[in-house]
Amino acid sequence: xxxxxxxxxxxxxxxxxxxxxxxRSLDFQATTMFWYRQFPKQSLMLxxxxxxxxxxxxxxxxxxxxxxxxxxxxxxxxxxxTSAHPEDSSFYICSANxxxxxxxxxxxxxxxxxxx
Amino acid sequence: QQQVKQSPQSLIVQKGGISIINxxxxxxxxxxxxxxxxxxGKGPALLIAIRPDxxxxxxxxxxxxxxKSAKQFSLHIMDSQPGDSxxxxxxxxxxGSNYKLTFGKGTLLTVNP
Numbered sequence: 001x002x003x004x005x006x007x008x009x010x011x012x013x014x015x016x017x018x019x020x021x022x023x024r025s026l027d028f029q030a031t032t033m034f035w036y037r038q039f040p041k042q043s044l045m046l047x048x049x050x051x052x053x054x055x056x057x058x059x060x061x062x063x064x065x066x067x068x069x070x071x072x073x074x075x076x077x078x079x080x081x082t083s084a085h086p087e088d089s090s091f092y093i094c095s096a097n098x099x100x101x102x103x104x105x106x107x108x109x110x111x112x113x114x115x116x
Numbered sequence: 117q118q119q120v121k122q123s124p125q126s127l128i129v130q131k132g133g134i135s136i137i138n139x140x141x142x143x144x145x146x147x148x149x150x151x152x153x154x155x156x157g158k159g160p161a162l163l164i165a166i167r168p169d170x171x172x173x174x175x176x177x178x179x180x181x182x183x184k185s186a187k188q189f190s191l192h193i194m195d196s197q198p199g200d201s202x203x204x205x206x207x208x209x210x211x212g213s214n215y216k217l218t219f220g221k222g223t224l225l226t227v228n229p
Contacts, residue, residue, distance in 0.1 A: 044160065093159050105150075105162070105217065
């Protein structure tokens with residue numbers, strides 16, 4: 001199989017604090033991981049593409065200093081929402097591709113962030 | 117600019133019926149077209165995907181029909197079941213799933229028992 005996990009699944013924080021979300025590929029190595037944001041009853045919007053050992057590539061309109069992405073190993077990428085505000089409340093989903101093998105992007109279960 | 121347009125926004129089907137969801141794309145460079153199923157509070161799961169060199173692909177009750185000239189593709193769910201009730205997203209990418217996916221807006225499917 002190909003399992004992608006995210007931690008935490010739920011997080012509630014106060015406005016102004018920073019929150020880190022982890023994305024792990026459990027049984028495969030992934031050179032590329034993607035971070036998406038999804039508002040209720042809306043589609044997935046790609047935020048950034050994360051490649052192991054290099055800087056992330058952010059989509060237009062996504063603040064690099066606001067959403068820090070680190071892809072330190074072939075199995076772990078992290079998204080840090082810095083100085084979170086209520087408008088950052090959303091469902092954050094990561095996905096990962098195998099280095100080799102079937103051409104499938106595997107999605108994590110998502111992390112629900114609520115900023116009070 | 118929305119590059120992948122999906123319709124309908126919502127769909128209600130009776131158990132045993134056929135569910136049909138349509139997508140249209142604009143960028144002719146797209147060469148990989150997956151469909152994802154998402155249940156509330158969960159991440160999307162790949163259902164089935166197609167490349168533009170074939171016009172149809174079938175996996176179990178799920179079929180993708182692809183019309184390259186019209187730049188359209190659709191998902192057919194045969195013998196729809198209440199357990200199929202979920203949100204379905206079409207997507208497209210250039211170069212396969214190793215590259216970023218552009219998603220449609222989603223279709224909320226409800227299958228009544």
